[in-house]
Amino acid sequence: MEPGPSALLTDLYQLNMVQAYLESGQTGTAVFEFFVRKLPAQRAFLMAAGLEQVLDLLETLRFSPDELDWLERSGRFGAGLIDYLAKFRFSGEVHAMPEGTVFFANEPILRVTAPLPEAQLVETRLINVLHFQSLIASKAARMVQLAPGKLLVDFGLRRAHGSEAGPMVARASYIAGFAGSATVLAEKLFGIPAFGTMAHSFIQSFDSEAAAFEAFARARPKDLVLLIDTYDTEAAARKVVALARNLRTQGIKIRGVRIDSGDLVALSKSVRRILDDGGLAGTTIFVSGGIEEESLAAFAREGAPVDGIGIGTSLATSSDVPALDCAYKLQEYAGLPRRKRSAGKATWPGRKQVWRRYDADGRMASDVLSIEEDVHEGEPLIRLMMQDGRRIGPCPSLQEVRGRARRELERLPRGFEVLKPRQSYPVRVAESLEKLAATVDATTK
Amino acid sequence: MEPGPSALLTDLYQLNMVQAYLESGQTGTAVFEFFVRKLPAQRAFLMAAGLEQVLDLLETLRFSPDELDWLERSGRFGAGLIDYLAKFRFSGEVHAMPEGTVFFANEPILRVTAPLPEAQLVETRLINVLHFQSLIASKAARMVQLAPGKLLVDFGLRRAHGSEAGPMVARASYIAGFAGSATVLAEKLFGIPAFGTMAHSFIQSFDSEAAAFEAFARARPKDLVLLIDTYDTEAAARKVVALARNLRTQGIKIRGVRIDSGDLVALSKSVRRILDDGGLAGTTIFVSGGIEEESLAAFAREGAPVDGIGIGTSLATSSDVPALDCAYKLQEYAGLPRRKRSAGKATWPGRKQVWRRYDADGRMASDVLSIEEDVHEGEPLIRLMMQDGRRIGPCPSLQEVRGRARRELERLPRGFEVLKPRQSYPVRVAESLEKLAATVDATTK
Numbered sequence: 001m002e003p004g005p006s007a008l009l010t011d012l013y014q015l016n017m018v019q020a021y022l023e024s025g026q027t028g029t030a031v032f033e034f035f036v037r038k039l040p041a042q043r044a045f046l047m048a049a050g051l052e053q054v055l056d057l058l059e060t061l062r063f064s065p066d067e068l069d070w071l072e073r074s075g076r077f078g079a080g081l082i083d084y085l086a087k088f089r090f091s092g093e094v095h096a097m098p099e100g101t102v103f104f105a106n107e108p109i110l111r112v113t114a115p116l117p118e119a120q121l122v123e124t125r126l127i128n129v130l131h132f133q134s135l136i137a138s139k140a141a142r143m144v145q146l147a148p149g150k151l152l153v154d155f156g157l158r159r160a161h162g163s164e165a166g167p168m169v170a171r172a173s174y175i176a177g178f179a180g181s182a183t184v185l186a187e188k189l190f191g192i193p194a195f196g197t198m199a200h201s202f203i204q205s206f207d208s209e210a211a212a213f214e215a216f217a218r219a220r221p222k223d224l225v226l227l228i229d230t231y232d233t234e235a236a237a238r239k240v241v242a243l244a245r246n247l248r249t250q251g252i253k254i255r256g257v258r259i260d261s262g263d264l265v266a267l268s269k270s271v272r273r274i275l276d277d278g279g280l281a282g283t284t285i286f287v288s289g290g291i292e293e294e295s296l297a298a299f300a301r302e303g304a305p306v307d308g309i310g311i312g313t314s315l316a317t318s319s320d321v322p323a324l325d326c327a328y329k330l331q332e333y334a335g336l337p338r339r340k341r342s343a344g345k346a347t348w349p350g351r352k353q354v355w356r357r358y359d360a361d362g363r364m365a366s367d368v369l370s371i372e373e374d375v376h377e378g379e380p381l382i383r384l385m386m387q388d389g390r391r392i393g394p395c396p397s398l399q400e401v402r403g404r405a406r407r408e409l410e411r412l413p414r415g416f417e418v419l420k421p422r423q424s425y426p427v428r429v430a431e432s433l434e435k436l437a438a439t440v441d442a443t444t445k
Numbered sequence: 446m447e448p449g450p451s452a453l454l455t456d457l458y459q460l461n462m463v464q465a466y467l468e469s470g471q472t473g474t475a476v477f478e479f480f481v482r483k484l485p486a487q488r489a490f491l492m493a494a495g496l497e498q499v500l501d502l503l504e505t506l507r508f509s510p511d512e513l514d515w516l517e518r519s520g521r522f523g524a525g526l527i528d529y530l531a532k533f534r535f536s537g538e539v540h541a542m543p544e545g546t547v548f549f550a551n552e553p554i555l556r557v558t559a560p561l562p563e564a565q566l567v568e569t570r571l572i573n574v575l576h577f578q579s580l581i582a583s584k585a586a587r588m589v590q591l592a593p594g595k596l597l598v599d600f601g602l603r604r605a606h607g608s609e610a611g612p613m614v615a616r617a618s619y620i621a622g623f624a625g626s627a628t629v630l631a632e633k634l635f636g637i638p639a640f641g642t643m644a645h646s647f648i649q650s651f652d653s654e655a656a657a658f659e660a661f662a663r664a665r666p667k668d669l670v671l672l673i674d675t676y677d678t679e680a681a682a683r684k685v686v687a688l689a690r691n692l693r694t695q696g697i698k699i700r701g702v703r704i705d706s707g708d709l710v711a712l713s714k715s716v717r718r719i720l721d722d723g724g725l726a727g728t729t730i731f732v733s734g735g736i737e738e739e740s741l742a743a744f745a746r747e748g749a750p751v752d753g754i755g756i757g758t759s760l761a762t763s764s765d766v767p768a769l770d771c772a773y774k775l776q777e778y779a780g781l782p783r784r785k786r787s788a789g790k791a792t793w794p795g796r797k798q799v800w801r802r803y804d805a806d807g808r809m810a811s812d813v814l815s816i817e818e819d820v821h822e823g824e825p826l827i828r829l830m831m832q833d834g835r836r837i838g839p840c841p842s843l844q845e846v847r848g849r850a851r852r853e854l855e856r857l858p859r860g861f862e863v864l865k866p867r868q869s870y871p872v873r874v875a876e877s878l879e880k881l882a883a884t885v886d887a888t889t890k
Contacts, residue, residue: 004608005608005609005630006630006633008629008630009602009608009611009612009629009630010602010628010629010630011600011602011603011627011628011629011641012627012628012629012639012640012641013627013641013642013643013644014641014644015629015641016641016642016643016665017643017644017646017647019664019665020643020647020661020664020665021647023664024660024661024663024664026647026650026660030646030650032646067633074632116646120644120646123603123644124603125608127603127604128602128603128604128605128607128608128611131603131604132606132607155456157454157455157456157569158456158568158569158572159572159573159768160573160606160607161577161605161606161607161613161762162577162605162606162608162609162610162613163449163450163454163570163573163607163608163609164450164607164608164609164610165607165609165610166454167454168606168607182456182457182458183454183455183456183457184453184454184455184456184457184460185450185451185453185454185455187519188451188453188515194457195457196456196457196458196460196461197458197461198458198461198462199458199459199462199565199568200774200785200787201462201477201561201565201774202462202465202466204778204783204784204785205473205475205561205775205778205779205783206471207781207888215465215469215471216465216469218468219464219468219469220461220464220465229787229788230785230786230787231785231786231787232786260787260790261787261788261789261790262787262788262789263788289790313768317606317762317767317768318767319767319768322606322762322763322764322767323604323758323761323762323764329646330645330646330649330650333649333650334650336652338649338650339649340645340649340675340676341675341676342645342674342675342705342706342707343674343706343707343708344706344707345706345734
């Protein structure tokens with residue numbers, strides 16, 4: 001694990017709040033839950049990711065002497081707050097859905113139970129981590145569904161929003177079923193297989209494309225993939241066929257070609273023919289460049305002979321839905337359930353559980369959102385993950401999380417594997433929770 | 446400056462390329478330019494930002510012993526590459542438009558001139574930095590134009606994509622004219638004023654809203670802003686009026702109220718009336734919650750009495766355009782201009798300059814994109830920034846960059862200050878450049 005970012009990566013109002021809580025004695029036990037208010041129109045389900053990084057954050061969040069000194073010198077805070085931050089250790093509990101779990105609107109995927117100032121102080125970064133990875137895992141899961149049997153690779157680091165986003169895109173998309181990432185650091189940090197081919201600049205730096213191919217083949221004879229769209233894709237495919245004959249005598253095999261522009265369906269077909277006719281039936285076709293879900297659906301519909309697909313911008317920014325309408329809200333304080341009633345932003349009070357029922361085929365049938373003490377039919381999805389500020393056990397490996405995600409996608413209801421599912425998934429609010437909300441409303445002034 | 450991220454924050458193919466360049470002797474001088482291929486439909490202009498962080502990157506990029514060891518153990522690379530990376534220091538030149546400059550499609554905002562392996566190796570992170578800050582500055586500039594005289598504050602850290610995106614959103618939006626950010630770290634790193642009010646959870650943790658307001662006022666009597674939308678916004682505004690009378694005797698003044706949900710135009714008007722009628726004409730109204738450009742246009746059109754506006758998701762993710770179609774392309778190698786001719790991705794070859802003409806009112810009139818040696822009428826926008834791997838002088842202060850951005854927005858052509866400008870800005874390609882492209886095409890096989 002790389003060292004976490006500065007403890008000052010937070011909103012100023014969190015520090016204001018903590019100071020006010022301390023001064024007004026509001027230090028009782030608080031329960032916050034993180035959930036998505038509403039599914040975007042483009043998503044029929046979401047996938048939870050980022051829990052491991054949230055637990056890392058809670059275990060390691062500390063204010064350094066330099067940060068404390070800077071806060072003190074800002075003149076905004078009293079000595080009480082600085083002292084509190086100097087000693088800060090998260091001491092609470094975390095309940096959550098395991099990473100890779102499919103979830104829906106209003107279902108908490110994480111609950112923090114801790115003294116109010118602690119639960120408040122971690123809000124900003126907790127949302128920053130959990131929102132982003134869940135956003136990307138949800139986007140990637142859709143892409144995996146639309147490209148069955150294809151090798152999908154994250155190419156998103158360039159357009160990812162800043163340094164941390166890159167490896168986090170690699171992680172979240174790998175969880176959802178991508179084969180790997182172009183981001184080298186993601187292999188070092190998380191063991192995610194790194195993929196890479198060649199750049200247009202390599203081709204351009206030679207006076208002829210054929211000379212560039214040959215030089216690259218000699219320099220990197222293993223796992224050789226040639227980029228063929230710099231000038232004229234079909235002409236380049238014919239150069240690949242010619243080169244393959246020369247290379248064969250030297251024991252070098254062209255594993256694949258990559259096409260990064262143009263009509264990828266048409267070009268993959270014509271290039272496949274050129275390669276097959278040239279005796280290169282075993283040479284794979286990898287495509288990239290502006291790939292969206294619609295492109296993946298088109299590849300499947302039109303039988304484009306592509307073996308692998310590199311996806312950058314649309315994955316790394318979740319371009320059709322670059323943010324989820326999510327929140328981390330106080331649901332209970334000092335033993336009493338609470339709720340916010342703001343227009344369009346009302347929340348369900350109290351500690352909650354999500355119960356998932358499966359049909360006879362083992363597919364998800366419906367969920368119930370209940371208060372924690374209820375027992376309903378099905379599988380309870382929210383589990384204890386951290387107690388007294390420490391994980392209750394090691395996090396599952398990324399392979400295990402990936403396995404869970406794969407099973408989750410297999411268990412989605414029929415009809416959820418297409419680009420625009422017609423139905424929405426049924427989530428029922430338990431009677432006990434409806435009653436609790438009414439009681440809370442009646443007692444809040 | 447915080448330490449930069451790992452040198453392994455790059456695409457695997459950059460390392461493959463460098464190895465192949467070294468082995469095939471392609472180590473001559475390369476010229477790469479960074480530009481946006483096409484303006485998104487939602488943007489009539491863009492604003493350059495991120496140059497300072499690019500120069501930081503180029504001055505400080507080093508491979509640590511741990512990273513070199515990891516690369517070696519991966520088994521992917523020869524000793525020659527590892528040795529090259531161990532000694533890596535960027536030694537090239539950078540020409541660029543200053544931060545805060547308005548730019549258009551196909552205009553390079555940055556040029557790197559360096560030995561080919563060096564210029565290639567820095568590509569991924571250079572794009573990652575320059576794309577994101579320019580994306581956000583461009584989004585923020587639109588918002589600033591649509592809210593003349595309003596205090597705009599970045600509230601985006603929670604939905605920003607990862608840890609680095611938060612402070613970079615603060616920086617890019619501050620350049621474009623935002624007043625500050627909620628992100629504490631942005632004040633520490635860049636001196637950007639931090640803003641903060643209070644949270645719904647504070648209100649909810651008390652049994653009554655009035656008690657919460659009073660406790661908060663006592664804990665933070667300076668710069669007091671009360672959040673009034675937790676339950677019923679107008680009722681809360683009346684509680685504020687009542688509280689103000691009590692607080693006045695203690696010398697505490699309520700500086701403002703914040704509304705975070707509901708119909709912000711209607712609520713700001715009714716709350717303004719309640720405050721004015723209650724003798725609080727000096728108490729400001731701050732709004733937040735799902736603000737988009739359309740909201741800002743509506744505030745102006747309908748005369749909403751809002752003084753300040755907090756903008757989160759739409760700013761931090763540039764939600765309508767979460768990525769620009771940009772590229773960092775080889776334009777010259779070993780003294781010869783180069784270009785890529787891929788469908789939809791063709792580039793203009795050679796080292797280029799952008800010349801900007803102004804009309805009699807001092808407003809931007811038109812640009813010419815030319816080869817570097819040409820001289821055209823107007824102001825040349827691209828300047829030398831780094832030589833032999835070192836800045837030629839200190840970067841301008843953030844205040845200076847902000848001043849430039851403000852003047853740039855003032856000098857945009859008339860009609861560019863609205864939500865959807867009708868015209869597009871004229872950028873002409875000089876004859877010399879057209880000729881060069883034709884010559885390059887005729888000589889590339």
